[in-house]
Amino acid sequence: MEPHLYFQSDASELDKKDALPSNREHFHIPVNKNGEETIYFVGHSLGLQPKLAQTYINDELQNWKKLGVDAHFEANKPWVSYHKNLAKPIGRLVGALPTEVVVMNTLTVNLHLMMISFYRPTRKRNKILIEGSAFPSDLYAIKSQIAWHGFDPEETLIEIHPKNGEDTIQTEAIEELIAKEGNTIALVFISGVNYLTGQVFPIKKITEIGHQKGCVVGFDLAHAIGNIELQLHDWQVDFAVWCSYKYLNGGPGCVGGCFIHTDHGSKSNLPRFSGWWGHQKATRFQMLPEFDPIPGAEGWQLSNQPILLLAALRASLELFDSIGMDHLRSKSKRLTGYLEYLLLNRLGSNISIISPENPEQRGCQLSIRSPQIGRHIYNTLSRHGVQLDWREPDVIRLAPVPLYNTFSDVYNCVKIIENIKTST
């Protein structure tokens, strides 16, 4: 059906008839001062709490209480291998073998660890290509790595920006740049989904063109994991990193993760920063002086794992697994399409949507720019109990998340601001 016809139904009808029934009841929805549920459009910053998270955390608190240190081996899900329970569902989300992924640390820490192994600059080939307006933490990490290798970030970092007047980066521009400068680029490191515009980058294509020129190609999946479908193994991506508190709903500061392609997982010549949790399990507790890594991504683990955080993440991953990312992604396109439709119809020329128009080139987030009434829109929505996000100088980011947001959320949000142009 034509989108505009489809979207002419009542929001509550759309909620009722959608091919994927809502999973909202599995989450705690924040409430405002009057005890009413907020419209939560900031899943791009902190995903909501799955109701089962508390149960799973409590289970581990009980194990700690009753078993003490023995819970490492005697708990129902022994702590020593608790992270392994998450490798399969994470592998399904990113399109990887369970041995290619590991849940550990936080994103920026993982980026540093991956760069130790995968950014091996030489005099001839030392540059790093990233997208312009990359997330600041990535920039800080990357510049510090460049400097640590003795190179000048000013000369070594190439940032690719949208062409004049555009908000998103064309794949052809990336292609041209790599064709021209690829021989000097050691690492291409791009986001799967840009945090500001919501643009989805063509991971497979970028990996291909990077590899043709001999570059290592890695991705930051902070805004991609749990948002779009990924096939990292088949796409031959070298490595990737992510956090789990955004679309993965792991909770504040929850454990992130890494993907390391199986082609690299057992390479003994790759330098790495090692720790005891990366050592072969059979001999780990013999406390031997020589490091003997577990083959695959697990070999990059440093420390024993934060079980309570992993327990929270497990609750969310079970939901992803039971529903399937393919179903979530198609619902996501319908929800975000509905938001776009209503915004364009009701606010029209008062705003511009800087996220790509093509649903394949964006995730669930729409970024809106309105130099005139943007602040007013933001303030009005906040006052009416919509949780949303403002990025200086003038961008509003709204993310209808298919796991817990509804068509009614979208409708009610736009209803609050549809007359705003007259009330300024």
Ligand SMILES: *Cc1c(COP(=O)(O)O)cnc(C)c1O
């Ligand atoms: C959210 C986000 C981070 C956060 O990193 P942490 O180390 O987990 O705090 C880093 N990079 C990008 C692109 C992000 O979106």
